[in-house]
Amino acid sequence: MSVSTPLVELRNVSKRFVKPLDAAARLANLMGAHHREQVVHAVDGVDLSVVEGEVVGLVGESGCGKSTLGRVVAGIHAPSEGSMSWQGKTTSAMTSAERKAATLAVQMIFQDPMSSLNPRMRVAEIVGEAPVFHGLVDKAGQDAYVDMMLERVGLDPVYKRRFPHQFSGGQRARIGIARALAVNPRFLVCDESVAALDVSIQAQVLNLFMKLREELRLTYLFISHDLSVVRHLSDRVVIMYLGRVVEAASAADLFRGPNHPYAQALLANVPTLASRHKRFAPLKGEIPSPLNPPPGCHFHPRCPMAGPRCSAERPALREVAPGHVSACHLNDGGVGG
Amino acid sequence: MTDAALPEAKIASPAPPREETPFTRFRKAFFEDRVAVTGLAIFSLIVALALLAPFITPQNPYDLRSVDIMDSRLSPGQVTGEGFTAWLGTDGVGRDLYSGILYGLRISLMVGALSGVLAATIGMAVGLIAAYAGGRVETVLMRIVDLQLSLPAVLIALILVAALGKGVDKIIFALVVVQWAYYARTVRGNALVERRKEYVEAAQSLGLSHARVVFRHIMPNCLAPVIVIVTVQTAHAIALEATLSFLGVGLPQTEPSLGVLIANGFQYMLSGKYWISTFPGIALLLTIVSINLMGDRIRDVLNPRLEK
Numbered sequence: 001m002s003v004s005t006p007l008v009e010l011r012n013v014s015k016r017f018v019k020p021l022d023a024a025a026r027l028a029n030l031m032g033a034h035h036r037e038q039v040v041h042a043v044d045g046v047d048l049s050v051v052e053g054e055v056v057g058l059v060g061e062s063g064c065g066k067s068t069l070g071r072v073v074a075g076i077h078a079p080s081e082g083s084m085s086w087q088g089k090t091t092s093a094m095t096s097a098e099r100k101a102a103t104l105a106v107q108m109i110f111q112d113p114m115s116s117l118n119p120r121m122r123v124a125e126i127v128g129e130a131p132v133f134h135g136l137v138d139k140a141g142q143d144a145y146v147d148m149m150l151e152r153v154g155l156d157p158v159y160k161r162r163f164p165h166q167f168s169g170g171q172r173a174r175i176g177i178a179r180a181l182a183v184n185p186r187f188l189v190c191d192e193s194v195a196a197l198d199v200s201i202q203a204q205v206l207n208l209f210m211k212l213r214e215e216l217r218l219t220y221l222f223i224s225h226d227l228s229v230v231r232h233l234s235d236r237v238v239i240m241y242l243g244r245v246v247e248a249a250s251a252a253d254l255f256r257g258p259n260h261p262y263a264q265a266l267l268a269n270v271p272t273l274a275s276r277h278k279r280f281a282p283l284k285g286e287i288p289s290p291l292n293p294p295p296g297c298h299f300h301p302r303c304p305m306a307g308p309r310c311s312a313e314r315p316a317l318r319e320v321a322p323g324h325v326s327a328c329h330l331n332d333g334g335v336g337g
Numbered sequence: 338m339t340d341a342a343l344p345e346a347k348i349a350s351p352a353p354p355r356e357e358t359p360f361t362r363f364r365k366a367f368f369e370d371r372v373a374v375t376g377l378a379i380f381s382l383i384v385a386l387a388l389l390a391p392f393i394t395p396q397n398p399y400d401l402r403s404v405d406i407m408d409s410r411l412s413p414g415q416v417t418g419e420g421f422t423a424w425l426g427t428d429g430v431g432r433d434l435y436s437g438i439l440y441g442l443r444i445s446l447m448v449g450a451l452s453g454v455l456a457a458t459i460g461m462a463v464g465l466i467a468a469y470a471g472g473r474v475e476t477v478l479m480r481i482v483d484l485q486l487s488l489p490a491v492l493i494a495l496i497l498v499a500a501l502g503k504g505v506d507k508i509i510f511a512l513v514v515v516q517w518a519y520y521a522r523t524v525r526g527n528a529l530v531e532r533r534k535e536y537v538e539a540a541q542s543l544g545l546s547h548a549r550v551v552f553r554h555i556m557p558n559c560l561a562p563v564i565v566i567v568t569v570q571t572a573h574a575i576a577l578e579a580t581l582s583f584l585g586v587g588l589p590q591t592e593p594s595l596g597v598l599i600a601n602g603f604q605y606m607l608s609g610k611y612w613i614s615t616f617p618g619i620a621l622l623l624t625i626v627s628i629n630l631m632g633d634r635i636r637d638v639l640n641p642r643l644e645k
Contacts, residue, residue, distance in 0.1 A: 076541055100544055103544045104544050108542050110538070111535070115534045115535045116534075116535035118540075118554055118557075118558070120558055121557075129543075134544060179539065179543070183543060
């Protein structure tokens with residue numbers, strides 16, 4: 001692996017969603033009430049870097065902020081705090097032309113293949129709109145270009161006059177991929193891109209991702225809650241819990257020896273053929289509300305190893321092995337007060 | 338040279354077997370419903386009659402020289418002093434009702450169509466901008482809409498027309514003012530839903546401009562309810578114009594719209610001269626009902642999820 005600058009790098013990125021007070025609540029506050037703005041810390045101080053050619057798996061329970069992080073990377077949400085850089089240059093320092101190039105270079109493949117395609121556009125338009133708009137291809141060349149993109153994702157171009165609802169789920173997923181590929185991206189953020197598909201179709205689409213990776217030298221951020229899919233695809237895996245990264249390591253290291261108690265609990269519950277007769281010991285409780293996260297380590301209310309220090313102090317990410325970081329006090333002097 | 342060019346041309350256009358355009362599909366789906374076709378037939382007939390009015394009516398009710406006071410209040414079927422038969426009777430000043438209704442339809446339809454299109458355009462723009470911009474822009478625009486909707490339409494139109502004076506242009510202005518808010522609110526509601534869908538995020542991530550995202554992606558997905566409202570509100574505009582004219586602030590007596598004709602007969606209703614109000618009223622009713630019948634079907638057809 002080269003030591004070149006990472007393709008995408010996030011430094012201490014946070015994304016908060018604030019529900020502002022309405023006029024009535026503000027008025028009530030004036031008269032002595034204590035309404036507060038509701039703030040969701042969807043992503044809380046995350047560092048992430050992805051080098052060219054890598055597939056990074058981003059794993060976590062629903063509601064842990066992995067989709068929000070993906071959208072920050074794809075440029076759909078602006079981070080509330082922290083900086084994002086593309087090829088070593090922070091987005092805030094970019095000229096508008098550079099920013100546009102960076103926007104196009106990072107594309108997103110969405111979870112729901114139906115709602116991610118405009119229902120009133122034909123496939124030719126869905127795939128061909130952006131390249132024509134950005135001048136990658138002229139209007140006369142649009143048809144041939146769309147054909148090429150559709151063939152690249154394994155769709156017959158004769159279907160390009162159809163609307164999205166006339167396709168099956170797997171075909172729609174392919175249209176979504178063709179749309180992203182049409183602007184020549186170098187980085188794809190796949191947000192649960194196969195979760196809505198049947199298992200057999202999932203395998204086809206995953207194989208397509210891998211084929212495209214080789215053909216087009218793509219880099220992926222692969223967001224999923226499906227550990228077996230992530231294990232199959234990823235070079236490196238990042239585990240998130242309630243807006244924070246709790247552990248990151250190469251896929252092989254992580255699946256061999258998870259360090260963080262949350263990662264251990266997650267991996268222990270991956271169903272495999274060998275564990276057919278095993279009793280599963282699910283984590284107790286639900287993921288806490290990001291509106292009101294627990295203090296200290298977010299995981300301590302559900303953690304079997306938690307001690308007094310866990311509810312007081314936020315654990316930092318520490319290297320436990322080369323290239324393997326984990327945020328747990330157990331690695332750093334124990335959990336005692 | 339022509340010999341060489343001909344086969345070329347043949348290859349270039351292999352004459353696809355009647356490609357299905359969106360319009361042909363729309364037409365086919367629309368005609369599957371018998372009620373809608375009836376509505377369309379009635380509406381087409383009404384429009385045709387209104388357009389052809391000068392050629393198929395015995396009298397021009399705008400031309401006061403052709404109106405004779407001696408012919409007033411003739412019952413249906415009587416012969417006028419001019420020598421033609423007034424099949425629908427005449428009104429209080431001797432205007433032939435058949436002629437009056439057709440000329441009145443011209444005004445009513447024009448007022449309805451123009452105010453519908455203008456109000457839809459303005460309301461849609463406001464609704465889309467409010468939904469897409471959000472924040473303060475949205476708050477200001479939607480409070481204006483709320484204010485507008487909290488006042489009765491007839492009252493605002495009445496005040497406007499009273500202040501501006503009589504005339505077709507003033508009526509249209511007043512109708513647009515009272516109707517744009519309905520479009521704005523409906524479109525905003527739809528646009529808020531659409532805006533959060535992933536295809537809009539995809540369009541943003543593809544670097545498309547805001548205008549393109551709003552008008553090419555979000556707007557077409559908000560159109561189905563707008564078309565339904567256009568039909569309802571056009572019908573409503575026609576009724577409102579009739580109301581204003583009935584109340585005496587709409588169109589002048591010399592330019593009889595359906596509302597003026599109905600108003601003219603109102604005072605004779607109890608004296609047994611039913612036809613003066615009834616026939617223009619039936620014309621108004623048929624127009625509004627036929628528009629609504631078509632609107633219902635258009636809504637169903639334009640829903641892409643119903644397409645097989």
